[in-house]
Amino acid sequence: MIVLDEVTKIFPGAREPAVDRVSFQVTEGNICVFVGPSGCGKTTILRMINRLEEPTDGDIYIKGERVKDKHVNADELRREIGYVIQQVGLLPHQTVEQNVALVPRLLKWPADKIRSRVAELLQMVGLDPQEISHKYPYQLSGGMMQRVGVARALAADPPIMLMDEPFGAVDPIVRERLQDEFLRLQKELKKTICFVTHDINEAIKMGDHIVILAAGKLIQHGTPREILTAPANDFVKDLIGENKEIKLLELTRAAELVKPQAELPPALSSNGCCVQSIDPVQRALEIMLKENSDTVGVRDGDELIGAISWAAIKEYINAINANI
């Protein structure tokens, strides 16, 4: 859906390019996370997609059309793309309702359509429209502000959303809630999302596809599992950090490591004995530690289909480590 072709950006007066011949694609309906250290160019690339910056060289295509050619004015392009930034940037002199309604108002939607859409959006992001529509941004907490920011970006139902460290300005507990709720929302909405973060853990959690950048260059891109199991170089290994094994277990489904087993060891209590086949293996590991057992059952709904053993987990990890 979004294609970047040899995109380059050199800021006037700079010796090095901020973005250096980067090419990759974003599949429709995916969350593509741009991750890398500060100054790697991830935000610049994001801002070139909606023409807040213009590339010095190279092209960006949305659905086959060059972003430059799609509209006469860049403003019109931006009304079709949702934009969420870290500090949110709600208009302080307007109510929550007026803020969320911003793009529909620019597009001249009828008033009652706008009103019902705002209520719908606020509920979607977990806020109570009655409570919050008439409030001003200074009356909101950080988490609430960011939810309003997301609602605002979704208002005109754009197919593409650009998000620049959207959950960076809130505390870790709120951040995790926002991430989970956003992933739940995305399951319903299936937007094409470009998400910028400097946090590799957030990238692995949120991304269907990860693009790793450093100093303007594309270092590696792939699914979270590909990045974890086949890091391209030491930089990527360092970026992933020390506990990649656990991260990998969070990404691997129980169904992958399950071996058929007719009965479970009696030591396992009936409540905490099993995981679902779609659950991450990491949850099975937690049960092993809690119940002091080497085996955890795997169910599909109510039906027992087999078990995961500690040995199987170790075998899996060892195999991956041997290949890196």
Added chain:
Amino acid sequence: MDFETDRFISTLVDRAPPHALEHLQLVLIPLVIAFVVAFPVAILLTRRRFIRSTERVMAVFNAGQTIPPLAVIAIFFPFLGLGREPALLALTIYALLPIARNTLVGLKGVPREVIEAARGMGMTDWEILIRVELPLSVPVIMAGVRISAILIAATAALASLVGGGGMGTIIFAGIDFFRVELVLAGTLFIVFIAILLDRVLTVVENILTTVHLKSR
């Protein structure tokens, strides 16, 4: 000097009012013209295209404040002579800086992330100026207008020295003839005009200021 109450009252009631009206004109006309000039220029200086000229243009406004109004009148004497016109010009030049400076500061003070979000949503530069930057700058801009108003209200007293009329006529008559009643009456009128202007401008500011700024 001794104080003759009768003369004071008669000045207040008979002699001063016509000059008060003159004085009001000497304040309002320069204020409006100064606003019409300084406000748009300051806005232009915050636009990307002209941002490099900011220092040079502000230096001109600065000079306008620093040169004493009487000196301005002297400079323009060959062209405008004496009387009301050079006084109005001098007062207008004097009023430019607070309005220009405050408009500039107000616009620059709009949080950058608000403008970034507005651009990212697809607002045009004009829409951002009218719907975001200016509404958020109202308090600071109005503060500048009020400062100018009060400055000119006081300085307009000098207009009479070059035949421009205004309350200075009464005040300087009082000084020249050692009549403190006249000086006091004249000063009271100027103070009254200044307070009146300030009140009116406050009402205007309240009308223009949106709720969120009022409740701070």
